[in-house]
Amino acid sequence: MNFVAPKYFQANDIISFLSEVEQAFSLKDQMQPKVLFDLSKIKQVNILGILLIYKFIDYTYNNHCFHKPEVKVNDYIEKQWTKYGFRDLIELYVSNKDVLDKGYKKLNVQIHNNFIIAPQPLLRNDNYSNEVLKSSFLPKIKEYYSFDERVVTMIFQCLSEVLLNFWEHAVEDTKSILVADGNKQMIEIACADTGNGIITTLGQANSSENYTKEDLIYNSVQKGITSKSMTDHMGYGLWILNQITHLTKGRLHLYSQGAYFQNEFGKEKIGTCGYWQGTIIYLSLPLKNPKTLSDIGVFKTDHELKNLKINWK
Amino acid sequence: MKAIEFKKYGPIISDKKIGEELYKLIDDTLKNQDKVVIDLAEIISMATFCAKQIFGKLYISLTPELFFERIEFINVSDDIKLIIKIGIQNAIEETQN
Numbered sequence: 001m002n003f004v005a006p007k008y009f010q011a012n013d014i015i016s017f018l019s020e021v022e023q024a025f026s027l028k029d030q031m032q033p034k035v036l037f038d039l040s041k042i043k044q045v046n047i048l049g050i051l052l053i054y055k056f057i058d059y060t061y062n063n064h065c066f067h068k069p070e071v072k073v074n075d076y077i078e079k080q081w082t083k084y085g086f087r088d089l090i091e092l093y094v095s096n097k098d099v100l101d102k103g104y105k106k107l108n109v110q111i112h113n114n115f116i117i118a119p120q121p122l123l124r125n126d127n128y129s130n131e132v133l134k135s136s137f138l139p140k141i142k143e144y145y146s147f148d149e150r151v152v153t154m155i156f157q158c159l160s161e162v163l164l165n166f167w168e169h170a171v172e173d174t175k176s177i178l179v180a181d182g183n184k185q186m187i188e189i190a191c192a193d194t195g196n197g198i199i200t201t202l203g204q205a206n207s208s209e210n211y212t213k214e215d216l217i218y219n220s221v222q223k224g225i226t227s228k229s230m231t232d233h234m235g236y237g238l239w240i241l242n243q244i245t246h247l248t249k250g251r252l253h254l255y256s257q258g259a260y261f262q263n264e265f266g267k268e269k270i271g272t273c274g275y276w277q278g279t280i281i282y283l284s285l286p287l288k289n290p291k292t293l294s295d296i297g298v299f300k301t302d303h304e305l306k307n308l309k310i311n312w313k
Numbered sequence: 314m315k316a317i318e319f320k321k322y323g324p325i326i327s328d329k330k331i332g333e334e335l336y337k338l339i340d341d342t343l344k345n346q347d348k349v350v351i352d353l354a355e356i357i358s359m360a361t362f363c364a365k366q367i368f369g370k371l372y373i374s375l376t377p378e379l380f381f382e383r384i385e386f387i388n389v390s391d392d393i394k395l396i397i398k399i400g401i402q403n404a405i406e407e408t409q410n
Contacts, residue, residue, distance in 0.1 A: 138324050142357070153392055156358035160327040164360035236361040236399065292392045293399075305398045309381045312389060 003056075004038045009049035011253060011282055017049070018255060018274030021056055025277045027065040035069035039077045047116075047181040048190040048253075048282045050084045053077075054119065055177065059194045059277065061093050084179065085118025114183035115144045122166050122176040122191075133163070144182070150290040155187055157292055158244060158283060161237035165281075166191050186250075186286050194278040197256035213259035214270045220254065221261055223298075240293065241283060247291035253282040314348040316387075320355040327359070332366040339371060343383060354388035364400025372401045373408055 003021050006013045039053065060066055071094065081087040117137055138156070145151045166176040176193035202216045211219070221242040224235045238254070245252040245263045252263040256279045262269045299305065317338060322331050342349050372380045389397075 134324070142324065153357055153390070156325050157392065160325045160358045160360040163325075163327040164329070164362050236403075240361070293395050294391050299395055299399070302402075305395070305402055308398050308401055309377050310394075310397065310401070311381050311385045312394060313385055313387045 001032060001034065002036045002038060005042050005049075005053065007041045007043050009042055009045040009053075011046060011048055011251060011284065014048065014052070014253065014255060014280070014282075015260065015273045017052060018276050020274070022258075022274035022276070024056065024060050024065050025275050027060070028063045029065075031064055031067040033067045035066040036072060037069055038072045040072045040074045042074065042077050045077065045080050047084055047179050047188055048280075050080055050086055051119070051177060051179050051190050051192055052280065054086050054090060055192050055194060057090060057093050058175070084116055084181070089119060114181060115140065116182075117141075117178065117180035120178045122163065122178055141180075141182075145184075145287075147184075148287070148290065150292060151287050153292045154244065154248075154285065154287075154290040155182075155189075158189060158241055158285070161240050162189060162191050162281060162283070165237045166193060166279075184287065186284060189283045190281065192278065192280040194276075197277065197279045198254065199257035199259055213257065213272060217254060217256060217259040217261045218270045221252075221263075238281075240296070241281075243296045244291055245283065245285065247295055248285050248289060250283070250285035252284075253280070255280040314350060315342050315346045316350040316352050317342060318352045318354070320352070323355050324357040325359065326356065326363045329362070329366065332363040335363075336367045336370055339367070339384070340374075343375075348383050348385065350385045350387055352387050353390075353393055356393060357390070359393060359396050361396055361399050361403075364396045365403050367400070368397050369400045369404025373404050 001023075003024065005020070006016050009017065037057070042049075045053075057071070060069070078087070081090055120133060120137070138159075141155060142152050145155065162178070166178070176191055176195070178189070178191045180187065180189045182188065198220045199213050199216050202220055203211065206216070206219075221238045222235075223239045242252055242263055244250070246266055249265045250263075251265065252261075254261040255273060255276050257277065258272055258275045260269075260271055260273045293299065317335075319326065319335070322335065326332065326335070339349055339351070371384065375383065386394075386397075
């Protein structure tokens with residue numbers, strides 16, 4: 001059995017990658033022999049591609065899908081693993097060493113011409129993730145983008161919603177991983193897990209409706225749609241990300257359990273795709289004209305919000 | 314009057330546990346103080362979930378009048394003001410449904 005990663009593995013190539021790997025998610029505890037994961041054809045990969053390769057290895061290892069699989073790499077992909085901080089993590093799997101979370105703890109923010117958030121696990125019961133993000137990563141992002149306060153606000157608003165979403169919805173033992181790559185012109189944020197995806201959680205919350213997968217993934221970016229109604233969840237997180245993507249003419253991709261939503265520079269598309277257990281979020285925003293919550297039209301005209309009595313000094 | 318600084322939880326508030334902690338801190342303080350000043354200096358963003366969890370809940374439990382009288386906000390950016398309003402508005406709508 002061969003799984004071959006595409007030659008060009010950017011955001012637009014995720015659908016073909018998901019078709020290639022979906023079979024693995026039906027092989028839990030199968031210990032399938034003679035498996036080759038071929039990464040040797042990759043000529044170009046972005047941070048999302050790197051993240052998905054890692055999560056695929058992580059899932060298939062932890063779920064005993066394969067027996068002694070072979071991973072074929074080239075120099076390029078090895079360099080990219082190093083660049084994005086994945087090399088040590090992947091080597092833990094290859095060498096069968098301890099693959100507990102400690103592998104993450106030597107990773108840091110890299111800042112040369114661009115900044116990179118090395119992979120961060122988002123674990124609910126581990127203060128480590130939260131503390132490292134707040135004490136180390138966020139101040140460095142703030143400093144890197146200090147030339148424009150609105151850029152910092154936009155990035156932090158998006159990160160707040162992405163983090164909350166994954167922290168709250170991910171299943172504990174299916175580590176959500178956050179990565180980011182940015183320069184002065186744009187930022188890419190990617191987060192993926194292999195837990196209960198949006199399709200399952202929203203489907204359960206709307207079990208009386210006859211929604212298709214495409215309906216459910218589309219609903220996830222609508223205002224006020226949440227899998228946890230009558231809690232503090234409001235269903236605003238993905239909607240806010242999508243609104244900011246529209247305003248900046250950026251890109252937002254969601255993939256979950258055989259369905260996808262894409263906002264490509266203002267044009268929305270939904271459809272079915274290869275199965276991925278869990279959820280993948282990819283956000284790419286240009287920074288030339290940053291937008292924040294205050295720029296979202298519906299909030300400018302909402303009289304009920306304006307009429308709230310709050311004692312601001 | 315007592316001031317509660319959020320900055321040690323910042324620069325973003327995006328965690329349910331921290332939201333719970335902050336709600337409890339304000340709620341406990343209000344048991345002994347007439348008024349609380351919430352200082353949001355250095356807070357750049359907050360998940361809308363946390364705004365509802367902290368301020369939406371307080372707005373409902375205190376009533377709008379007492380929320381205005383007993384809670385004062387300082388050093389708040391326009392975006393954080395909006396996030397807090399969204400959280401409160403959503404909590405109000407939920408009680409009406």
